[in-house]
Amino acid sequence: MLKGRCLIDPADFTREEFRELFDLAHQIVANPEKYSKSCEGKILATLFYEPSTRTRFSFEAAMLRLGGKVIGFSEPNSSSVAKGESVADTIRTIECYADIAVMRHPKEGAPRVASQYLTTMPLINAGDGGHQHPTQTLTDILTIERLKGSVENKTYGFCGDLKFGRTVHSLIKFLSNYEGVKFILISPEELRVPEYIREEVIRKKGIPFEEVQQIEPYMNQLDFLYMTRVQRERFFNEEDYIRLKDRFILDMEKMKYAREDTYILHPLPRVNEISIEVDKDPRAQYFAQAKNGMYVRMALILKLLGIY
Amino acid sequence: MLEVTSIEKGIVIDHIKAGFGIQLFNYLKLDNAEYNVALIINAFSKKQGRKDIIKINNEIDIDYNFLGLLDPNITINVIENGKIKEKVKLKVPTRVVNVIKCKNPRCITSVESYCDHVFHLVDEEKRTYRCEYCDDIVTPHINR
Numbered sequence: 001m002l003k004g005r006c007l008i009d010p011a012d013f014t015r016e017e018f019r020e021l022f023d024l025a026h027q028i029v030a031n032p033e034k035y036s037k038s039c040e041g042k043i044l045a046t047l048f049y050e051p052s053t054r055t056r057f058s059f060e061a062a063m064l065r066l067g068g069k070v071i072g073f074s075e076p077n078s079s080s081v082a083k084g085e086s087v088a089d090t091i092r093t094i095e096c097y098a099d100i101a102v103m104r105h106p107k108e109g110a111p112r113v114a115s116q117y118l119t120t121m122p123l124i125n126a127g128d129g130g131h132q133h134p135t136q137t138l139t140d141i142l143t144i145e146r147l148k149g150s151v152e153n154k155t156y157g158f159c160g161d162l163k164f165g166r167t168v169h170s171l172i173k174f175l176s177n178y179e180g181v182k183f184i185l186i187s188p189e190e191l192r193v194p195e196y197i198r199e200e201v202i203r204k205k206g207i208p209f210e211e212v213q214q215i216e217p218y219m220n221q222l223d224f225l226y227m228t229r230v231q232r233e234r235f236f237n238e239e240d241y242i243r244l245k246d247r248f249i250l251d252m253e254k255m256k257y258a259r260e261d262t263y264i265l266h267p268l269p270r271v272n273e274i275s276i277e278v279d280k281d282p283r284a285q286y287f288a289q290a291k292n293g294m295y296v297r298m299a300l301i302l303k304l305l306g307i308y
Numbered sequence: 309m310l311e312v313t314s315i316e317k318g319i320v321i322d323h324i325k326a327g328f329g330i331q332l333f334n335y336l337k338l339d340n341a342e343y344n345v346a347l348i349i350n351a352f353s354k355k356q357g358r359k360d361i362i363k364i365n366n367e368i369d370i371d372y373n374f375l376g377l378l379d380p381n382i383t384i385n386v387i388e389n390g391k392i393k394e395k396v397k398l399k400v401p402t403r404v405v406n407v408i409k410c411k412n413p414r415c416i417t418s419v420e421s422y423c424d425h426v427f428h429l430v431d432e433e434k435r436t437y438r439c440e441y442c443d444d445i446v447t448p449h450i451n452r
Contacts, residue, residue, distance in 0.1 A: 086420055086422065087416070087420055088420070105416070106414075107414060107415065107416040107418070107419055107420075108412065108414045108415050108416060108441060108442035108443075109415055109416040109417070109439070109440070109441020109442045110416040110438065110441075112416075112421075112441050113416050113420065113423055113441060127443070128416075129414045130414060131414075131443065132440055171431065194443075195445050196430075196438060196443045196444070196445050199445075200430060200438070200445075257320075
């Protein structure tokens with residue numbers, strides 16, 4: 001039962017609860033019209049302490065397509081946060097007005113803190129610093145299931161900034177609960193996955209993995225290649241960012257090493273880590289992924305509000 | 309041979325790793341004590357070779373979780389009428405609140421001062437802990 005629950009970390013839901021959610025998402029993809037009035041009279045609050053295009057718009061579009069309404073802020077300077085209000089006070093105030101809320105915050109763990117001050121309103125983590133981004137994972141999983149039927153028995157390549165890439169952390173955490181998965185982690189030494197992901201998630205669950213620094217030799221092993229952007233905003237030192245940002249660029253030359261059924265995913269926004277020429281390749285699925293994000297967020301809102 | 313007399317009522321913190329008694333003495337703020345306290349350094353130990361001991365001639369509240377976090381091999385003897393009333397075996401605590409501070413500058417606890425610093429035990433052998441909010445892993449114990 002997901003009614004009234006918060007989604008802060010992929011570990012907050014069981015495999016069965018995720019199955020329920022994805023089953024509903026597939027039904028929404030097949031017949032979105034059926035759900036167009038499901039959230040009439042309900043309000044979603046979007047609290048974005050950090051800029052966002054896809055995540056905020058997809059949540060707002062999801063609620064509007066369900067017949068609900070949206071309130072919120074897209075940058076903290078336009079709210080009481082600018083006056084120094086704490087996350088705990090903001091969320092308790094929002095609970096007085098909205099039925100469900102979404103929070104993005106630059107500090108890691110902010111949505112977890114907020115969730116501890118709530119009484120009944122469900123809260124969704126829409127990205128906290130370089131930590132977790134569970135609804136991007138929902139987007140990724142719906143895309144994987146639509147392309148290949150299931151997430152099990154597949155090899156996943158993750159490439160780019162695996163240290164601060166919160167979408168990578170959430171997706172690895174999720175996939176680690178499934179049989180037959182294997183990870184190829186491609187990154188510069190400085191941007192390897194954090195220790196808690198490598199030791200407490202991957203190694204603890206006995207998932208086979210390799211940490212490497214080249215894409216080409218591994219391309220033909222992959223079912224999915226998950227590219228990520230080196231994020232300028234996560235670096236305290238601009239020099240490090242400049243040194244690392246162009247380390248991995250996926251172009252058609254590298255795509256020659258990939259199988260016909262290797263799909264390219266990316267949480268977006270992209271800077272230059274995937275050449276524009278790759279967009280035309282049918283294996284590039286990142287824009288389809290963005291659309292799936294809206295459908296799966298519709299399913300999440302319906303589940304957390306207990307409507308389906 | 310140096311002699312430290314036994315205490316009537318109080319606490320003996322035994323089996324402290326040699327060299328770390330002074331750290332524990334400072335953690336417990338015993339330099340401000342208004343009662344008798346003995347810090348014994350490099351005492352002979354069958355088990356450890358050398359060890360430190362702290363004898364406190366007073367009943368004081370000690371956070372056993374905190375001591376277990378520092379070093380679970382420490383033993384506590386509660387003394388009454390000059391005899392051992394209770395021996396406390398420390399455990400590595402599974403959850404600690406406001407004992408360790410999260411040092412990750414990206415963690416929410418670095419900016420919102422009302423947040424408790426909560427850590428969960430990850431690996432008992434390595435004595436590693438994970439921040440409840442940002443998942444950063446720390447090793448807060450005295451290294452043995």
